[in-house]
Amino acid sequence: MRILGISAFYHDSAAALVEDGRILAAAQEERFSRRKHDPGFPLHAIEYCLREAGIRLRSVDHTVFYEKPLPKFERLIETYLAFAPRGFESFRLSMPVWIKQKLFQRSLLMKQLRASDPAWNESLLFTEHHQSHAASAFFPSPFEKAAVLTMDGVGEWPTTSFAVGEGNRLEIKREIHFPHSLGLLYSAFTYYTGFKVNSGEYKLMGLAPYGEPVYAQTIRDHLIEVAPDGSFRLNLEYFNYCVGLTMTNERFDRLFGGPPRQPEQLLMQRHMDLAASIQTVLEEVVLRMTRSLAAETGLENLCLAGGVALNCVANGKILRDGKFKHLWIQPASGDAGGAVGAALAVHHQHLNEPRTVPRSGDAMRGAYLGPQFSDEEIAAELASLGANFDRLPPSQFLEAVVDDLADGNAVGWFQGRMEFGPRALGARSILGDARSPTLQRTLNLKVKFRESFRPFAPAVMRESVSDWFDLDAESPYMLLVANVREDRCIPMTEEAQKLFGIEKLNVPRSDIPAVTHVDYSARIQTVSADTNARFHALLKAFERRTGCPVLVNTSFNVRGEPIVCTPTDAYRCLMGTDIETLAIGNFIVRKEDQPGELKKQYHTGFALD
């Protein structure tokens, strides 16, 4: 039984192929089209999934789309009616989109899939948006039974849902509906602090530790009413998203003392305080919800999905709260993961096929579900680009990479199958020495060309995580935040404490300053030999050389660019940035050995995110 899941037409289009309940392949369209958050029909991603399985579309039993367009249209119409005539401007802009395109999603999907293979069996199903999220959270999890919490901006009507999963069953128990949404509340602050809605939320989270939650009480008093069980209502008088083209309105501006920050404008302490405040409130609400769920269900396992589940600071707090013993978060928690969830929902819920819980790890298999390239393919692509490269035996290869890392160089690491989801997890990563006091700044400004306040994440061997961090649990998907262990930290002097927000980042705060945020926290990835043997071996080799099993792991791209997918993408990124070395397959490509004419201005080719 083969099921193709599709997520598209909103943001982060993706496809996933499930065979007899096993996820064979999954990928986001942006990686192929090279357009960040590509919302288009994921033709390339579908073609890749079918190629990976060695089949054509005609061999797929069911195709499923991750949400239902008609309930979404119903929400749209009812919202405009409820707020009429105030929403006319928004109505004027949205109706043509719906009447020309979105109402015809079924026909559009049918047409595209028929064009892809005229012999396609035309079995097209639709799941609900939050059902897809919940299925993506529970079915691949390592649990036989679990509570499932999904939180995002909005799907059809629900913005938050709570379900219980057992075996191959998943029952949604309660929902909170639009316009009351934790995701939209966080996005409102993302917009207000000058970042892009639907993509800049993680920047707001990264900014929070520089600020103080001085506006948290204002948010509690005016914007959100939270019940003891964590259910909530927003005060819509302060938001504009139901009627206008912005997230917030003038009343919101007056409440927080000024207009929204414009993109790329200087970040002030006020913006950092706003980030800290909304982060604090979000954590309070999420913790109330999870505590209430734990008490109500008596279950010890919790699964999370939906965009809010990418807030790894809140996730870390849920784990430390201890109300649930085990926590599993879908690595592609945003809409891309809906493709996986929709396919699994059809397999288990619609077709009632049994589910087998993996004996070790989970069914996402490290999220390494994308394309890979053999040494022969890599050599052919690099040669066609005019690159100079060396092939090394595996043992020498790792030592050569360790040499580079220990010298303080940034290394592009391109190995095995590409990751599915927003994080680079050691397949398409830029790596660096976490002990370096200057690496964070260098990587931000010269390699990634992004805002200097943004922290980097550590990758650490699973067996060593508790030696370096206040965590002794799996975090294979970089979705948990914990502090660097106190005995590894360097206390900030009184003088350093007085520094303005971002300047604090330049003060060494631990033995691994490149991955230590100003509040001593770190967004941790634990690496095990079972899911990524080569990356684990590299960490081990680095530890042998330096005594430190921790590396900086950041995505292999520049700001505004999708993570690299092919050897060609990786080589172009190498030649356009200050990455010194590319470690790809068993090849080492050094910048200094490359023809000068291949170096080019690179990052300006991508729109800022």
Add this chain to the structure above:
Amino acid sequence: MFRDLFRFLIGRKKYWLLPVVFLLLVVGGLLVLAQGSVLAPFIYTLF
């Protein structure tokens, strides 16, 4: 498509929405005729 929409609203017992949807689709149709491109606004929480 419009048959699907009709069935959906009947299925949800939202009879009162039928004339409203009809009217809005007419107004929306006029808007489509009045403008050339269909660019989604930058914030698309509703869309």
